[in-house]
Amino acid sequence: MRRRAAPVALEDVLELAEAETPPPPPPPRRRRWWGRPWRRGDGFDLRDLLAEGVASVGARPGRLALTMLGTVLGIASLVVTVGLAQTAAGQVGRQFDAVAATQVVVRPGSVLTQSGEERATGRLPWDAEERVERLAGVEDAGALAAVDLGGAPVTAVPVNDPSAPAAVSPPVVAASPGLLDAVRGRVVTGRSFDAGHDARADRVVVLGARAAERLGVGRVDRQPTVFLGEVPYTVIGVVDGVQRRTDLLDAVLVPLGTARADLGLAAPEELQVRIEVGAGPLVARQAPVALDPGSDDAFDVEAPPERSRAREAVQADLNATFLALGAVALLVGGLGIANVTLLSVLERRGEIGLRRAVGATRRQVAGQFLVESVVLGLLGGVVGASLGVLVVVGVSVVQAWTPVLDLPTAFGSALLGGLIGLVAGAYPAVKAATVEPITALRGGV
């Protein structure tokens, strides 16, 4: 029993000892969990490059905002200046569209002779008004000419008073019936003369408002008379509100036919034409032909430029100044990106070293920094352009203007931000490519 008991006891002891020592470690796994081979690999392509660039930029939002600030301000100021200039030009254009853009003036051409005299090369026909009114785009036309009375006075009542001071007579202007409409005149009292007066050479006059005041003619229902020299003319109306040739307000207007018959007028001197908006170039081309098909180059035509061209001209003036300011702001923004990217290259030497250690080439490292700065620039451009548009709209609301900003400018300036990022990132990217991984890895990330 004892002899049999001993080995049992020994086994018990051994079992106990075994229970106290930890169990042996499981056999190590032989399978390579740390990386199976792959069949067809994907290299570091554009998708990876963009993803890495965007992720790096987005990893530090605070820094992102600070870096973008310069570009945002630059692009925003650019958009604001361009937008406000365009908006302002739109307002200016609308204001002078109303009067200036609808008026054409035709005068006989003239040349300077060798002796220094100015000699007319063309002559306006007597029926210039009818000839031009037939043209498309012409609303009203009227011919006029200054009449020389040879020093004879224009008076309401002829008084021979030797002691009276010499008064300056109002000028006498011969006008065709359509002139008043062509210069946007308005009859205040009485009526204007018509084609009948003109054809019969009736001795009637219409007074400009100021001339009427000077001659003391207030009303026309009693058929007041004005003497041109010694010859009486019946005043049939008073006009006011003339917007072109405002000197007509000081003048005594006689029908063209009357001036030709009585006052020895040789030819009309000027043709005022009121046109539809935008018809300027057309009327300017056709009017000389209508006036004298034989020598259509014998006239000087003053016509408004096309609407858009007028606007562009104003814009060019405004933009040149403001664009310079915007460009300076952009330059500062670009330098800001370059500066921060360069700093971040120095700061991220460890990261560059690590990327090189895990297989990135110099080109891939440079590409990443370039992408990062382009992304920065683009973001700045988009934010800046949006801000700029908001400011333009805001200012327009306050000023009660119509905001004008063409879309290519807004989108283009956002893209311009990306371009600035590209240029600004070039040098830092080259710097990043030249970082030696060994030295970079000695420092921390």
Added chain:
Amino acid sequence: MSAPVVELVGLTRTFPGPPPVHALDGVDLVVRAGEYVSVVGPSGSGKSTLLHVLGLLDRPTGGDYLLDGVPTSTTSERHRARLRGGRIGFVFQQFHLLPHRSVLDNVLLATLYSGVPRAERVDRARAALERVGLDHRVDAAPTTLSGGERQRVAVARAVVTGPSLLLADEPTGNLDSVSSAAVMDLFDELHASGLTLVVITHDPVVSARAQRRVRISDGLLAEL
């Protein structure tokens, strides 16, 4: 006997400038697949230079270095970058994790440049993180991890591409003894599953875990 992964033949690396420094002076070394080698030596002995040459971060001035039988001393920088990405994994003393990117992103970084198929990248990275016991910290920022955890992330990053050779430069230099032990256990597991490891250290405890130990002094190697 298994095929050599690393083969150094009369390798020299001389830094110019008066006086020239012979950091590596005719080094011959063969590391076969599946070996676990530790390199010890005093500072200034050429340890780091050896690591940089082995990691294709530095070019030798003489001799040749064959990685998986491919001569590397005279190939283009592009080819060396590809070898680095595909066949070598690094573990550094300072971990070198990108502080502003998640743990997963840090591991994915190694797959970007090494040709891992895009569809497999995330799965591989998650598997590697799971294996080092950090699958619960996948989306954490590295700055919130302890030193030991960071080094485990670095190990996951080093092996996610399935390299032929894992190079570790003082992997426990910034860690306390508990974290060190965890990392060394990880190295043991990797070794057991067939990975070739070269660990540079001055810590005798770490060095003792290796199957084969090499001493470097004054640019010359000696087996221990």
